[in-house]
Amino acid sequence: xxxxxxxxxxxxxxxxxxxxxxxxxxxxxxxxxxxxxxxxxxxxxxxxxxxxxxxxxxxxxxxxxxxxxxxxxxxxxxxxxxxxxxxxxxxxxxxxxxxxxxxxxxxxxxxxxxxxxxxxxxxxxxxxxxxxxxxxxxxxxxxxxxxxxxxxxxxxxxxxxxxxxxxxxxxxxxxxxxxxxxxxxxxxxxxxxxxxxxxxxxxxxxxxxxxxxxxxx
Ligand SMILES: Nc1ncnc2c1ncn2[C@@H]1O[C@H](COP(=O)(O)OP(=O)(O)OP(=O)(O)O)[C@@H](O)[C@H]1O
Ligand SMILES: [Mg+2]
Numbered sequence: 001x002x003x004x005x006x007x008x009x010x011x012x013x014x015x016x017x018x019x020x021x022x023x024x025x026x027x028x029x030x031x032x033x034x035x036x037x038x039x040x041x042x043x044x045x046x047x048x049x050x051x052x053x054x055x056x057x058x059x060x061x062x063x064x065x066x067x068x069x070x071x072x073x074x075x076x077x078x079x080x081x082x083x084x085x086x087x088x089x090x091x092x093x094x095x096x097x098x099x100x101x102x103x104x105x106x107x108x109x110x111x112x113x114x115x116x117x118x119x120x121x122x123x124x125x126x127x128x129x130x131x132x133x134x135x136x137x138x139x140x141x142x143x144x145x146x147x148x149x150x151x152x153x154x155x156x157x158x159x160x161x162x163x164x165x166x167x168x169x170x171x172x173x174x175x176x177x178x179x180x181x182x183x184x185x186x187x188x189x190x191x192x193x194x195x196x197x198x199x200x201x202x203x204x205x206x207x208x209x210x211x212x213x214x215x216x217x
Pocket of ligand 1: 011012013015017035036037038039040041042043044
């Protein structure tokens with residue numbers, strides 16, 4: 001379970017992005033987070049992912065504050081339990097697509113068979129040996145999605161996962177995301193500007209300067 005306790009974050013230029021943000025994500029729940037550009041959605045995901053640290057407040061995973069873990073323990077927890085899809089995909093240029101997708105399995109000492117299965121599931125069967133530079137933006141995004149799901153993470157963090165996809169491909173990817181999340185009993189936070197994408201979540205929340213609120217029906 002993920003719990004955010006009174007998170008505050010300002011950047012060096014003095015801009016307060018998050019103030020006193022509290023939120024609990026129950027196991028197995030898939031939420032979409034919407035909100036204006038610049039409001040702090042990516043900042044929020046980065047804080048949860050441990051890529052950035054809050055000024056005050058805490059991110060708790062299964063009751064344990066991330067800040068209480070040493071670097072090794074935090075890395076291990078992220079590697080085992082988290083799946084990430086970022087706005088910039090962080091696909092490694094010198095690895096093939098299959099190697100990129102297999103990476104979370106290798107790092108967790110799991111069998112790597114599922115990597116090819118996931119590439120196929122995102123419509124990239126036959127491209128296993130290609131390198132990232134040979135792919136379009138939308139194809140790269142699908143590689144990132146396959147890699148984020150391959151090790152069945154208990155928490156998926158996705159920043160605009162369908163931002164570069166045409167509506168049909170986006171629809172297919174969202175169905176896959178939802179199916180994987182539900183099959184694995186994972187929880188997920190998906191940031192999106194797309195109403196259609198948000199509709200695939202269990203619940204839609206809006207991030208404003210005042211906090212996270214349920215979307216009006
Ligand atoms: N490293 C940084 N240094 C300074 N300011 C930053 C930094 N990263 C983000 N910001 C500022 O913090 C605010 C929130 O940024 P963030 O990327 O979280 O927005 P967002 O809600 O994800 O927007 P978008 O929908 O455009 O992706 C913005 O005003 C941005 O300019
Ligand atoms: Mg963003």
